Amino acid sequence: MVSKVTLFFIVFGTVYFLESIGGFYMTSAVVFIEKQFQIPSKLSGTMVSAGDFAYIPVVIFTSYFGGKGNRARWIGAGCILISIANFMISSSNFLFPVEKFHVNSSYIPPTLVHQINRDLIGSANDSLWLEEVHSTIDPQNRVVSNYEGDERHDLLKKYISYCHSNKGSDICQKLEYYMGQRNVVSELDVSHVRLLTSLPYAFCHSILNTIRSDHKADECKRDQSSLGPFMMIFGGLLVLGVGRTMPFSLGLPLMDDNVKRKNLPLYFSFMFFVKILGPVIGLLVGGQLNKIYYDFNPPHGLTPLDPMWIGCWWLGFLIFGALLFGPSLALYFFPSDDLDLGKEGAEEKLLDNGEVVVKRPQRLNLVDRHVRKTSDGKVHMPVGAGEKATEFFTTVSELFRNKIFIGAMLGRIVDVLAFKGYFVFLGKYLELQFGVPQFRIQRYLASTGIVGFAIGVILGSISMKKFRLEGRKAAGWVAICSLVAASLSFVNSTVGCKSVIGLMGDQAIAKNFTFDTCRDDCGCEGMPFYPVCNKAGDVFYSPCHAGCPMGWKNYSIFDNTNNPSETLIFENCECANHGIQEVSRTFCRIEECEERFNRFFMNQAMTAVFGGLSVVPGMLIVLRAVPPEHRSISLGFNGFLVSLFATLPSPILWGKIFDMSCLMWQTSCDKKGSCSIYDTDELRVRLHIIYGCLRLFSLLSDIWVFIWAKGLKLIDEDDSKKIDQKPITIEKEKEHPETEEVSAVADRVEKVAQDLDTLIDRRGS
Template identity: 25%
Template sequence: MILISCKKSPQPLNIKCETTLLLFLASLAFVYFAKAFGGAYMKSSITQIERRFDIPSSLIGVIDGSFEMGNLLVIAFVSYFGAKLHRPRLIGIGCLIMSVGCFLIALPHFFQGPYKYETSVSHSTAFNSSESALPCHSNHSLTDADETPDLEARTEDEKSCEKAAGSSMWIYVFLGNMLRGIGETPIMPLGVSYLDDFSREENTPFYLACIHTVGILGPMFGFMLGSLLAKIYVDIGFVDLVTITINHKDSRWVGAWWLGFIVTGTVILLSSIPFWFLPKSLPKQGQEESQSKSTELATVAEQENFLQEENQDEEKEKPVTFQELAKDFVPSLRRLFRNSIFTLMILTYLVAVNGFIGMITFKPKYMEQIYGQSASKAIFLIGILNLPAVALGIITGGFVLKRFKLGVIGAARVSITASVGSFCLLAVQGFIHCDNAEVGGITISYQGAPQVSYNPQTLLSECNMGCSCSMKHWDPVCAYNGMTYASPCLAGCQTSTGTGREMVFHNCTCVGEMMTPGINSSAVLGQCPRKSDCDRIFKFYMALSVVGSFISACGGTPGYIVLLRSIQPDLKALALGMQTLIVRTLGGIPPPIYFGALIDRTCLKWGTKQCGGRGACRLYDANAFRLTFMGLVTGLYFLSNTLWAGLYVKIVKRQKKLALRNQAKENALEGNDVGNGHANINIAKNKDDTDKESTI
């Protein structure tokens, strides 16, 4: 009905068509919110998924990159052919696919058995207070010689154990995330090109800023949901929580990650509804109805552009076959990449996105390992502090463009200034850190001397030599001397009292080595908190992080406008699609993988899978982690700023050339007018002479 009224109705229904454009704007903003909500929740659940499936950071990077792999499969064709088809309905179809992907990610939870975390505490010790156990001797059968059996020697029981643990269930998460990437493909290129085609030129930056501002609320809610569910045990409703000996601050804890994907899938499904009722095209906003007929099927509208417009008259209302579209695809690509500014801008975005994706993927883990924050708190702080700063920065950048009516050069100046400012703050963050967590035999010796050891043998000392402890298990206890020990056995604890999380271990011989006789040599479950000054350092880090996020986001909208104005109007949808394809393929897939692989190299203590073998990392070398992580991020951002400088020079040169060309055209037109004037005078004079002759 809306489509018919916009096409066939007389003048008064221009208002209805204007309302339809605003409805599309609101629907697109909600879709941006929904897809960002799901994407941010995926990022916030990375740590939980890594622990649940007992996989290293490099593999979790592959899973995270599967979203961009899905984009890679279809985005070039969706961007090019989708611009000629019904764009709103294609966006609706994409939302349905994204929703299915979210539900698929949650599916493994219902196929796997209950989560079993590694622990050196026996069941009777943990849940029966009437019994007194001897932790020092409870692991006598789990010695250092207990390695994962060879593949040939594996028994049927071990194979069934792996099946029960769901060792390959992460493949469902991989495929579901890939479906999310496929479904998200049409939203940005088709939505933005549709909006830019049918809105006023001066309104486009403001509309884009509004969409991105609403969209940034999605990550904020996504991270807040991730923080909430990270505190809820993964098997809530299926197990007795009293029997759980770990809390949400423990590196073995897994939150209810699956529940969030059901929520985000439902929200994305709802966001698809309006697009089934929107028209294929609209009259250009602000044009007369008499002009709308020639505009409604044209995907190219007149707009501010500092490139010469080509072949505008060819955009007529005539049927186009699929073969003709396919035949024009390669020449269109060739025209697009001959644009040096577009190519350089893609390269700049590519480098910057590499740094951003790597940083946002592992930032919660960075805050957890460097500053001793829980995964839940780290996710919550990112959602409640960083993301609102990003939203404010995006709307500020759009407002500056509209308020000062900046052109391409002005927008480029705003963007590069924001990029350099955020880089400076990011570089400072690399020097703000806390010391390593004090873990006996790993980051500090049992006698209290500083050390960092990747060798498991250093876990053994004279104080626990007779305990026959396993060096694989990670079941940390915090002693009253402020040191963390990898397990009660390695702390040399002789007895225990209490049940569940309230268990206390007594007469720990390794604790007594660092304390005067008569002082409490007990330990409790969990790692010790960091030193008191670490909280102050962390607050300073978060302040710099928030300010840097705001400054960086201020350049987002201006940078996007530079991209839009640097391409031919008829190539706009294709250019946006190719930008998304290249940036997400090379900027979205590799960073989580190589960031994760390098971060894995800084692991000090690996966990053990339920059926043996190396699981997820439990403790990192904080200094090596910081230098690796921040070194990569700052290096990539430095390179992107260098490219921005070259890009700015190119934009200024092109603008000067166009200004000279336009001046030459004006001079030529003025010359023609003068010549025409002289010609008219001569004609008039000749006519007068003729009249005189005839009169004579």
């Protein structure tokens, strides 16, 4: 039969695991939230920090008052809030859909519809009948006179071009009439044009691109503000921040109360392993969901390899919220043993010598056993606001006088300031630097960085128990591991590659941020960013800039059964300039980037291992540096300052660093949206140098802790736990040994008091 303690830790571990998924899953979602709602990185960094806006003012009070109550109920309530927050974040996709506007038959003149479809099919028969009515439509030959070297088979195209700049003229009205008489525009014809104007790439076709630009201008007349989804996600993260205050600050002391000290490193390593396994699962799930388009209906030709792909980020929040709600509710209503101090469930055994051995089952301490209690065994709670405030601020002032606690806390602040925002935007950086799709990046982050960190945590806890790292030994261990991890982080500043985005950035700088085409009649200005390469690896901003006409090799946009693939090839592209005039996304050379991408993650794995080695010793230093009754408030106050000065500004800081390296912004209705092209070399150096310097700066606090940590006990068993957990042996019809021990101690204390009184009387006389 499973004991209550074991059952509790199963439920608690499940909740702790599911809660840990959401925070890191956000790192795989933020890049797609930017694209879907057109939010710049600095603003998305502010959005990610929303959890800390709520965490900061709440964490101290929840850790202080939660530590005096049923901690399981507090943790369960916090995780229920996290579940609700996940539902709120996911709902932004449904409450604020990115509406798609499509052209209709009344939007495009029939002549344009017919011309576009004629160019796609490649037939020139329509010019034959036009030659017969040419004199009727244009008796003064005004259209033909505008063109030198006229060729009669291209007469219709000349009429269409003329009417583009002379709308409403009598020539164009007559042309519309004859076109309507000869060719009735069907719904299928309009659907072809509708599809062509909604593709994620543009062809070299001035008429079609003009329609696309005009249609986009009409879309901008509608309200498409990103404020709604931003506030919904921001609000969800605020609720998540409130819920996140409880599992960590209350969970560690709860485990400390129910586990022997000598086993704490292993239990803590397991707890951190669960905490790390959550992000691994989150990143792997994010990688799989990123293969799915956010509305399950990707535009033709758009694949996860393309910069404009938007993964199904919202589905993960929906799944994790649903999974977390049930176990959190079970934890909230979990029964406590704290008031059950009798012999219920105890086993008695009569020995041959007449003694009775009573072995009580292990108790589950959900209320902190170190808090002050009244004479009847109840937790002491201050009466009135004044007494509560006095006791609270007295506790906080004691923490500020603790040199080890202050040093460890300052080091954690700098470490989190460096790591939090860096990791949030790491997936985006890798996509820009190496041209690798997000679903692969999330798998690599899970299998190297996170798993490496988990291995480091486990090795660190085993080493701590094996080598009995106490006091300065533990502090020195933390300092050395931090130094190695910081040094390794500088290495990644030298590992870079010219991905497609990097090549486009070089091209933008060289051409003063203009992307020309070899044909003047393509109308590529304002067309969507869809980089393609020729066989030589030369990159073009889009198929339009490569001079590609409508139609492409072995592919039909009108075949609904043809799924988008990475083998999309555009043919007859006049600007390709390399034998076969074909361009494709798959022609872009990535072999060198693949090799360097793998090298980056090998170094990242080593950095993660050394980073994990110091986690358990560092946490035990914080936990043991304060009196036992102040553990929850110390962790809460630590979380308060870390959030205020690290996790809150960190994503904003790193988002700003990314934006500083942006070369070209997307614009949506004359408003700045997300960045499309970066200076990847500048971004690589700036990112890793700043990160490494921050990690080195935190080393100063590790040295400070080393100076003051002499004699600090971390894993030695304390007497209170030995007495609390050992079997109780009593003689028949006699009191418990604990009672006898307490009585003996009381007698000794009374004797000492009498001796002191006698000494004082003698001094007075």
